[in-house]
Amino acid sequence: MDFLLPVLQPLDLRTTLASGQTFRWEEADGWHWGVLGMHGYALRQEEDGLRVRTTAPERTEAEEAVSGFLRLDDDFALLCRELAQGDLILGEAITRYPGLRLLRQEPWECLASFICSQVSNIPRISGNLRAIAEAQGEPVTLDGRKMWQFPSAERVAEAGEAGLLRLGLGFRAKYLAAAAQAVAEGRLDLMALRAAPYAEAKAALLGLKGVGDKVADCALVFSLDKLEGFPLDRWVRRALEEWYGVSSKISYRDALAWAQERWGQRCGYVQQYLFHYRRLLGREVGVGVGVGAAKV
């Protein structure tokens, strides 16, 4: 099936898919290829919206899958205006990368992705997830391109730590195996967490071995609709230190409280902009924008 999904808000599909939220989308032949749920999708940005090709049989289903994934229901233009208001850093980040959006991903794949992410790097995380999908997931073919569904928690639990070790996950294998088991046995109901408050959902995720504040916040922001989460990694810490005068030694919890006080439900988007902007600036300090330029 092939149709045009109108998009009226700012959207930069390429930047969004490459911004370290999701790790299995690939760009080839002018299309972005990936799997949503059971079906394969190819997306291409056009002037009036997104050209969508998919193995999904129902157009309505495909429209909901794509617009849900891209969070097209958020009032992104308004959000950007609010963030840029009185904040030179965010204003600059939004100007440089208009249309960098948050995604609403499949919770299980998202949690698995960020369990794999610890002390890793984006190319390697992608490699790990591809290996898992190809070894344990079901194939989907769209326009002659073979892709793989991400395997269910049951399937990953079945492969276990040993199976994941063989795929190159290293010390993360035991954590992912344990998480898969918890989900497979119903001890952790990820979809139910979408309806739960932030604190409750986070506490449930922190109950998993190998899931700490950072990984939990990633799953919460990128898949569970908890936009007050604020994943704090090395790059965001640098951004807070250099641009907002936050001590580099601040605890995760204190930084989270600080960000939530300042940005509330917009924390998730702010974090994504700070991460992306600071990471692409490279290792040099204070390039391009003055330190302390943001309003207190």
Added chain:
DNA sequence: GAAGGGCCTTTGAG
């Protein structure tokens, strides 16, 4: 209960 340090596996970049 908070805070600091060692350790865990491997890959990619310089």
Added chain:
DNA sequence: ACTCAAAGGCCCT
């Protein structure tokens, strides 16, 4: 070949 950093977390003081 060597070093460092990488979307961290656990466990022990």
